[in-house]
Amino acid sequence: MSIIECVELRKEYVSGDAVVKAVDNVTASFEQGEFCAITGPSGSGKSTFIHMLSSLEYPTSGYVVYGGKKISQYNDNQLSILRRRRFGFVFQAYNLVQELTGYENILLPVMLDRKKPDEEYLKKIINMLSIEDRLEHLPSALSGGQQQRIAIARALANKPSVLFADEPTGNLDGKSGREVLSLLKLCSNELGTTLILVTHDLHVAEQADRVITIADGRIVSDSRNREA
Ligand SMILES: Nc1ncnc2c1ncn2[C@@H]1O[C@H](COP(=O)(O)OP(=O)(O)O)[C@@H](O)[C@H]1O
């Protein structure tokens, strides 16, 4: 069953006299629980695409359907609730709040939603990510890989149905990058979370169930890996 899909998504940026078609007529559908990598060269429109799919940016035209509803018509308030409750985000730059400890960062989305934390569940993801002994540290005292693992726990804290990741290993060295990737896979497998991950790194993309390749804002291939 498809959990999220987009139809004829376009994004145009006007700079001076020129119009840049960052995303040019992309239609795609994602299944509940799948791990899909979006790959392609730098500047091909991957970030713009995932931002529109995850409602961080409005499309110039086209629309996104999540859970059977056209979310492109939602207002800002509806979108922020949707993002907080149903989507998780992991970015290249971790984006942790520097003044808060690891655990406080993880708890942030739950607090913003004024919910009672599900301690058992949080413990489970903290264990999966092996960050038990990093919870009291401020981000500045953590390595890049550890910060990204905290960011993944934060992204999973509200039990999202879709986890969006834009170059999550982009700032990490090879070894920490591979660890972070396998932890993302492990978590999404264990929790049944759909994982949509942007990467320009083919070694990362080949870990996915499915690889969508974008060039010049268009999908140029969409294929399933045999045994990801
Ligand atoms: N805010 C913006 N204003 C103008 N042009 C943009 C903006 N964001 C992205 N672009 C352009 O859109 C194209 C796709 O960018 P992006 O989605 O960031 O690609 P990728 O993530 O694949 O590197 C590029 O040509 C980029 O310069």
Ligand SMILES: [Mg+2]
């Ligand atoms: Mg990008």
